Amino acid sequence: MSVRISAMSVLPPVRRDRIIAQLPQYFRKEAALHTKEDFNNKVKTACQEQRTGTVGRFKISKVIVVGDLAVGKTCLINRFCKDAFDKNYKATIGVDFEMERFEVLGVPFSLQLWDTAGQERFKCIASTYYRGAQVVIIVFDVNDVASLGHTRQWLEDALKENDPTAVQLFLVGTKKDLSSPAQYAQIEQDALKIAKEISAEYWAVSSLTGENVREFFFRVASLAFETNVLAELEKSGTRQIGDVVRINSNSSNVHTTSKKKQPNCCQ
Ligand SMILES: Nc1nc2c(ncn2[C@@H]2O[C@H](COP(=O)(O)OP(=O)(O)OP(=O)(O)O)[C@@H](O)[C@H]2O)c(=O)[nH]1
Numbered sequence: 001m002s003v004r005i006s007a008m009s010v011l012p013p014v015r016r017d018r019i020i021a022q023l024p025q026y027f028r029k030e031a032a033l034h035t036k037e038d039f040n041n042k043v044k045t046a047c048q049e050q051r052t053g054t055v056g057r058f059k060i061s062k063v064i065v066v067g068d069l070a071v072g073k074t075c076l077i078n079r080f081c082k083d084a085f086d087k088n089y090k091a092t093i094g095v096d097f098e099m100e101r102f103e104v105l106g107v108p109f110s111l112q113l114w115d116t117a118g119q120e121r122f123k124c125i126a127s128t129y130y131r132g133a134q135v136v137i138i139v140f141d142v143n144d145v146a147s148l149g150h151t152r153q154w155l156e157d158a159l160k161e162n163d164p165t166a167v168q169l170f171l172v173g174t175k176k177d178l179s180s181p182a183q184y185a186q187i188e189q190d191a192l193k194i195a196k197e198i199s200a201e202y203w204a205v206s207s208l209t210g211e212n213v214r215e216f217f218f219r220v221a222s223l224a225f226e227t228n229v230l231a232e233l234e235k236s237g238t239r240q241i242g243d244v245v246r247i248n249s250n251s252s253n254v255h256t257t258s259k260k261k262q263p264n265c266c267q
């Protein structure tokens, strides 16, 4: 008896707690990537009709997590991916990565989460992994104002390796459990200001208690998914426009355009 093994059958089903059916909401309205209550209508229709192109088949979005040493990048990822928390600090050397599989509006979608080193001596290795990121998560510690101040530098480094217009940015304050409400409120003002200036969506979390961790990653997955599907739709839309031009190539207008272009392609 022969057994057929395909890539699909090797993958276990998406975990039940990774299924996203509704758009998770932002944390703070004034620093959100968008404030719509629901997924884009075009995206919803495309998912219903299974017209999501490469998204859902082999599309994996790369997410890089950057920020000062010991701000809690590894703990944030471990809380979400493994539901674990380690109170002992073990510096990340270079990079680590985790894959997280979701199902958004019925379509499989994966995030590749790159956990990078904050320590100066490992930064050089880590930065070679920044390229190709669709999402950049800049992490600071809400109890350490210097780490918030350094976020611009982290952003600059991450954007050197990426197309700034194509990247979705998140600014995340960690260790919320360690600050009093008054202290937290103070730093949130500064963080919101920076988030708005750099066009990032702001979140505050605690990996110790788990507060907002799941909500945050669901939001990241949803917004990355939405952007990917919209880009796919735009690509297929462009192809359709191209087809119309070819069909109507007898029209004088199109003829003129193609004549103008001819010298370029013959040179
Ligand atoms: N109380 C509290 N401690 C935290 C939290 N997140 C991280 N920590 C602690 O902060 C320390 C550093 O956490 P890591 O996640 O290893 O920091 P990192 O940003 O990955 O550090 P590098 O890998 O060196 O860049 C550890 O001792 C953690 O236990 C949190 O939400 N609350």
Ligand SMILES: [Mg+2]
Binding pocket: 073, 074, 075, 090, 091, 092, 115, 116, 117, 118
């Ligand atoms: Mg780490």
